[in-house]
Amino acid sequence: MGTLVLSGATSGSTTIAPTDAATVTATFPGATGTVMVSGNMPAFSAYSSVAQSISSSTYTKVTFDTKEFDTNNNFTSSRFTPTVAGYYQFTAGIQVAATTTTQLVFYKNGAVFKYGNQCPSISYVTNNSTALIYCNGSTDYVELYALFGATNNTNPSNSSVYFQASMVRAA
Amino acid sequence: MTLYDKIMALYPSLTQQDYMTVIILQNDSDGKGDYIAKWNHPTLAKPTQEQLDGVK
Numbered sequence: 001m002g003t004l005v006l007s008g009a010t011s012g013s014t015t016i017a018p019t020d021a022a023t024v025t026a027t028f029p030g031a032t033g034t035v036m037v038s039g040n041m042p043a044f045s046a047y048s049s050v051a052q053s054i055s056s057s058t059y060t061k062v063t064f065d066t067k068e069f070d071t072n073n074n075f076t077s078s079r080f081t082p083t084v085a086g087y088y089q090f091t092a093g094i095q096v097a098a099t100t101t102t103q104l105v106f107y108k109n110g111a112v113f114k115y116g117n118q119c120p121s122i123s124y125v126t127n128n129s130t131a132l133i134y135c136n137g138s139t140d141y142v143e144l145y146a147l148f149g150a151t152n153n154t155n156p157s158n159s160s161v162y163f164q165a166s167m168v169r170a171a
Numbered sequence: 172m173t174l175y176d177k178i179m180a181l182y183p184s185l186t187q188q189d190y191m192t193v194i195i196l197q198n199d200s201d202g203k204g205d206y207i208a209k210w211n212h213p214t215l216a217k218p219t220q221e222q223l224d225g226v227k
Contacts, residue, residue, distance in 0.1 A: 052200075054198075055173040055174065055175055055196070055198065055205050056173060056175045056176070057175045057187065057190040057196060058173070058174065058175055058196040058197065058198050058205050059195060059196065059197045059198070059208070060197070060198040060200065060205075061198065061199050061200040061201075062200075063200050078200070112195075145197075147191075149187065151173060151175075
């Protein structure tokens with residue numbers, strides 16, 4: 001296996017492009033290959049191990065006390081503030097031990113940004129929701145809020161009340 | 172009694188849809204409790220703290 005090394009400046013950017021970029025497409029690797037991208041692409045996963053009471057019809061920030069991983073130390077106080085600008089895929093889940101509707105809401109910079117799925121009033125059903133959100137790499141932050149149809153406690157565990165994100169594309 | 176319970180005692184006609192559109196109750200899990208983050212109901216006035224405190 002060969003290795004291509006681009007030598008030159010020690011800072012800035014390096015561009016790999018065909019000489020006629022307007023009409024030629026550069027593709028690598030082949031159709032069955034894999035592009036491995038290393039570097040700083042933040043990702044985190046956290047979960048709640050403590051039951052949290054959420055009042056009826058009240059958008060409540062979900063708190064997470066345990067981190068499974070946080071590759072760039074961007075998740076603190078149940079808030080994700082990535083320091084690399086880009087597009088982030090968020091995934092979250094919540095479960096209630098009682099019968100009530102549940103809805104997850106992704107808040108960006110302290111305000112409702114994306115509504116998630118609304119689960120019907122069935123106990124022990126995990127509500128999973130996703131959102132793709134741009135973050136500017138400095139001030140933008142994302143938090144998870146939950147909306148319950150009736151006052152209840154969450155049913156916490158690593159598999160039932162969680163919050164995750166991963167960068168899918170740089171800005 | 173939660174903030175939601177107190178508001179419903181004052182305005183029993185409010186619906187779940189109201190709480191997803193014209194009214195937002197919020198709790199930022201910062202120890203300050205539930206509060207009214209948005210009140211844009213077309214006919215019902217935002218309850219005062221005195222009214223809320225009066226609900227038992």
